Amino acid sequence: MARRRAVGVVAVVLLLGGYGVADAADVLPGVLTTSPAPAAPMPYPDIQLPGDLVAPVVAGPDADAPAPTTAALRALAEDLAADHRMAGSFSMVVADVLTGETLLDRDGGTARLPASSLKVLTAAAALDALGPERTLKTVVVPDGAGRVVLVGGGxxxxxxxxxDPATVEGRAGLADLAAQTADALADQGVSAVEVGLDDTLFTGPQYAADVSGIDLTFVMPVQPVAVLAGRAGSGFVADPALEAAQAFAAALTSRGVEVTGVRRTPAPADAEPLASVSSAPVGEVVRQMLKVSDNSLAEVLARLVAVERGAPADFAGATASVLAQLGGLGVDVSGVHLTDASGLSAQNRVPPSVIVEVLLTAMDPETTSLHGLVPALPVGGLDGTLAGRLTDDGAGRVRAKTGTLIQAISLSGTVVTQDGRLLAFAVLADGIPAGAALQGRLATDAWAEQLAACGCS
Structure with missing residues (x-):
């Protein structure tokens, strides 16, 4: 409507006096104007700042703080159950991090649809299997047939x-890989090559069995190499690995190497790399995955766990490997059923007690490989998927993985209560009628705010 009004004004002005009038009226660009001369600028204010600026101190967990009582926590849970916005059924577990004691178990052993809270399990398995300092290499090797092969490494x-060494996304660049490759080819006197793509690190279907339709706008086809997770506008490219190979070929061309074609072909097993680039450390990739709830990264990390364990790097192998890795940490995963590793599948089932057990394990002083997990969770009112949520009593006190599907919501993480006690919690709700997930999420957020504000001792 505003654009139509502007067009109408232009038409009237042109009829009254042509372009010169339109120019003078500041409707069309030009040197003329009827506007008064602008006033002289006011002097810039001279603001005196105090000499010693210090950041505010936010109280952390207090080992001497009183733990909430089970009765108080049960009352909060009943308030959530009575909230008219909370449709469907939910299960909840709250535990004391200092002692490991379960303070509240409301059907905590019931396996429910976890949505993206499942990523807590995937993150723990990836950190433990791969190690937080591991980097993922993308290499280029010769195959002895006038071809260089881009090999996806995850x-x-x-x-x-x-x-860009300052980022997680784009830490390694295809232009850098192409520059190294071009230099190596020049040293060999090679000026023209075919580009091959080896993306055989992963196998099987590229989507979970029940992930289709609108779900495909939330995850890329699972492949071991891609440019910025294969994103394209509001969705993903159809073949991220091939797109990456074509981008590499274009970068080679810009370096003066003639590229005669691009096609998939396996790399020789014993070939020495001509060039390589490395990702950000796995710990930083896991943090990125948790903060923004990146489904593609979750699926890729789970497949890398499968590769590390010598299992097939498909959906079945990846999910089985995640559970096996957690079992090796002492987590009881007997009640867990997984179809994917991101939480998109509606066939996943996880008891909230398992998520809390993983969180407690991650904060165990002896489980050093997982110590980056909880700090990587979104912080209420600050960042990631909680940047605009939990902005009251939960701000800065709650770290949690969010989860939202059409029929399920979840919230799993830690909270420092008003008394200063550090708790771990998981709330999973499913069976939610279509269209009611947002209201349920608001009710769950209100419960988390109450838990953060709770004296409860």
């Missing part, structure tokens, strides 16, 4: 251009 956050 880095799906490649930059199309040069890598």
């Amino acid at each position: 880095d799906v956050l490649l930059a199309e251009g040069e890598g």
Whole structure:
């Protein structure tokens, strides 16, 4: 409507006096104007700042703080159950991090649809199996037939251009890989090559069995190499690995190498790399995955766990490997059923007690490989998927993985209560009628705010 009004004004002005009048009226660009001369600018204010600026101190967990009573926590849970916004059924577990004691168990052993809270399990398995310092290499090897082969190693956050050491997305760049390759080819006197793509690190279907339709706008086809997780506008490219190979070929061309074609072909097993680039450490990739709830990264990390364990790098092998890795940490996963590793599948089932057990394990002083998990969770009112949520009593006190599907919601993480006690919790709700998930999420957020504000001792 505003654009139509503007067009109408232009038409009237042109009829009254042509372009010169329109120019003078500041409707069309030009040197004329009827506007008064602008006033002289006011002097810039001279603001005196105090000499010693210090950041506010936010109280952390207090080992001497009183733990909430089970009766108080049960009352909060009943308030959530009575909230008219909370449709469907929910299960909840709250535990004391200091002692490991379960303070509240409301059907905590009931396996429910976890949505993206499942990523807590995937993150723990990836950190433990791969190690937080591991980097993922993308290499180029010769195959002895006038071809160089781009070999995907699990880095799906490649930059199309040069890598940026200050970022997680785009830490390694295809332009850097091409520059190294071009230099190596020049040393060999080679000026023309075919580009091959080896993306055989992963096998099987590229989507979970029941992930289709609108779900495909939330995850890329699972492949071991991609530019910025294969994103394209509001969705994903159809073949992220091939797109990456074509971007690499274009970068080679810009370096003066003639590229005669691009096609999939396996790399020789014993070939020495001509070039390589490395991703951000796995710990940083896991943090990125948890903060923004990146489904593609979750699926890729789970497949890398399968590769590490020598299992097939498909959906079945990846989910089985995640559970096996957690079992090796002492987590009882007997009640868990997984179809994917991101939480998109509606066939996943996880008891909230398992998620809390993983969180407690991650905060165990002896489980050093997992110590980056809880700090990587979104913080209420600050960042990630909680940037605009839990902005009252939960702000800065709640760290949690969110989860939202059409029929399920979840919230799983930690909270420092008003008394200073550190708790771990998981709330999973499913069986939610279509269209009611947002209201249920608001009710769950209100419960988390109450828990953060709770004296409860």
